[in-house]
Amino acid sequence: METVRFGKTGMMVTPLTLGTWGIGGAGWDENTDETRLDAIAAAVECGINFIDTAPAYNAGKAERYIGKALEQMGPGTRQKVQIATKCANSFIDGQYVRSGRPELILQQCEDSLKNLRTDYIDLLIVHWPDPEIPYEKTFGALTRLKEEGCIRHIGVSNFNQEQLQRAMQCADVEALQLQYSMVEQGNADVLQWAHGQGLGVMTYGSLGGGILTGRYRTLEQYAPMDNRNRFYPYFREPLFSRVMELLKVMEPIAKERGVTLAEIAINWSRQKDFIDTSMFGAQSRQKVESNIKCLDWTLSEEEMEMLDRAAKAVLS
Numbered sequence: 001m002e003t004v005r006f007g008k009t010g011m012m013v014t015p016l017t018l019g020t021w022g023i024g025g026a027g028w029d030e031n032t033d034e035t036r037l038d039a040i041a042a043a044v045e046c047g048i049n050f051i052d053t054a055p056a057y058n059a060g061k062a063e064r065y066i067g068k069a070l071e072q073m074g075p076g077t078r079q080k081v082q083i084a085t086k087c088a089n090s091f092i093d094g095q096y097v098r099s100g101r102p103e104l105i106l107q108q109c110e111d112s113l114k115n116l117r118t119d120y121i122d123l124l125i126v127h128w129p130d131p132e133i134p135y136e137k138t139f140g141a142l143t144r145l146k147e148e149g150c151i152r153h154i155g156v157s158n159f160n161q162e163q164l165q166r167a168m169q170c171a172d173v174e175a176l177q178l179q180y181s182m183v184e185q186g187n188a189d190v191l192q193w194a195h196g197q198g199l200g201v202m203t204y205g206s207l208g209g210g211i212l213t214g215r216y217r218t219l220e221q222y223a224p225m226d227n228r229n230r231f232y233p234y235f236r237e238p239l240f241s242r243v244m245e246l247l248k249v250m251e252p253i254a255k256e257r258g259v260t261l262a263e264i265a266i267n268w269s270r271q272k273d274f275i276d277t278s279m280f281g282a283q284s285r286q287k288v289e290s291n292i293k294c295l296d297w298t299l300s301e302e303e304m305e306m307l308d309r310a311a312k313a314v315l316s
C-alpha cells in the first residue's frame with residue numbers, strides 16, 4: 001500500500017488508518033475476541049500501517065486486542081505498524097471521564113505500553129482538551145514522556161484552532177485528529193490550517209459511525225451509552241432521514257462503479273488534500289478487506305462535486 005508523509009513528523013503512514021473504538025467493544029455491536037483480533041490482523045496483512053486506539057476504548061480493551069493481535073502475527077510485526085493511542089480520557093464504570101492531570105497521563109502511558117505489549121508509542125494524542133488543567137502541565141507530561149523515549153510524537157484530538165495553537169506553544173504538537181466526513185464538515189477549516197502548519201492530519205468518523213455504509217435503513221432505538229445514540233447524531237431525526245436522502249445520491253455512483261457505499265464515503269474523505277489519513281472503524285476481516293478496496297479507485301471531480309452538493313443539503 002502506498003504511504004504518505006504524516007506532516008513533519010517523519011512518519012510515513014497509509015492513507016487509511018484502522019480505528020479500534022468498536023473493537024474495544026463498549027457502545028458498539030458485540031463480536032467475539034477471535035473476530036476482533038482477526039480484523040486487526042486483516043488490516044496489517046492488507047498493508048495498513050497505522051492503527052488508532054485509546055485507553056478510553058473500553059478501559060484499555062481495544063489496546064489489549066492490538067497488543068495481542070500484533071504479537072500473534074509474529075516477531076517484527078510491531079515494527080511494521082505505527083500506533084496512535086491517547087490520554088486524558090478514561091472509561092470508568094461505563095462513563096467517559098476527561099482529565100488532563102499530568103499524573104494521569106504518565107500512568108495512562110505506562111498502562112498503554114503494557115496493554116499494547118510494546119516499549120514505545122508512535123503517537124500519543126491528548127483525547128479531549130481539559131479546561132480545568134493548565135496546558136503547560138498536561139503537555140509538560142507528554143514532553144517528559146517523549147524525552148524518556150516512551151512516545152515518539154505528540155498529537156491532539158477534538159481541539160479547536162485556538163486550543164490547538166495554545167497547545168503548540170506548550171509542546172511540540174505534531175498531529176491533529178478530528179471528526180470529518182460527508183456528514184460532518186465543521187472541522188474543515190482547522191484541519192486545513194493544521195495541514196498548512198505541517199501537522200499530520202488524521203480524521204475520524206469517515207463512515208458517519210456506520211450510517212454512510214447503507215447498513216441502517218430504519219431508525220432503531222439504541223441504549224443510552226451506545227455510540228449511535230450518545231456520540232453520532234445521525235441515528236436520530238431529523239438527521240437520519242436527511243442521510244437517507246444522501247445515500248440516494250451515493251447509490252447510483254456505487255452501482256455504476258461496482259463499489260460499496262462505504263468505499264465512496266472513505267474516498268470522499270481521503271481525497272481531500274488536507275487529510276493525510278482517514279480512519280474507519282471495523283470489527284471484522286470481511287469489513288476491513290472490503291473497505292480497503294477504496295484504494296483501487298478514486299472519485300472523479302464531478303462525482304466529488306455532486307456528493308458535496310448532496311452533503312450540504314444534509315448539513316443545512
Ligand SMILES: NC(=O)c1ccc[n+]([C@@H]2O[C@H](COP(=O)([O-])OP(=O)(O)OC[C@H]3O[C@@H](n4cnc5c(N)ncnc54)[C@H](OP(=O)(O)O)[C@@H]3O)[C@@H](O)[C@H]2O)c1
Nearest residue numbers: 019020021022204205206207208209210213280281282283
Ligand atoms: N478522537 C476521537 O475523539 C475519536 C472519536 C471517534 C472515533 N475515533 C477513532 O476513529 C475511528 C473511526 O471512527 P468510528 O469507528 O467511530 O466510526 P466510523 O468509522 O465512521 O464507523 C464505524 C462503524 O461503521 C461500521 N462499518 C465499517 N465498515 C463497514 C462496512 N463495510 N459495512 C457496514 N458497516 C461498516 C462499523 O461496524 P462494526 O463495528 O460492526 O464492524 C462501525 O459500526 C474509531 O474507531 C476511533 O479509532 C476517534
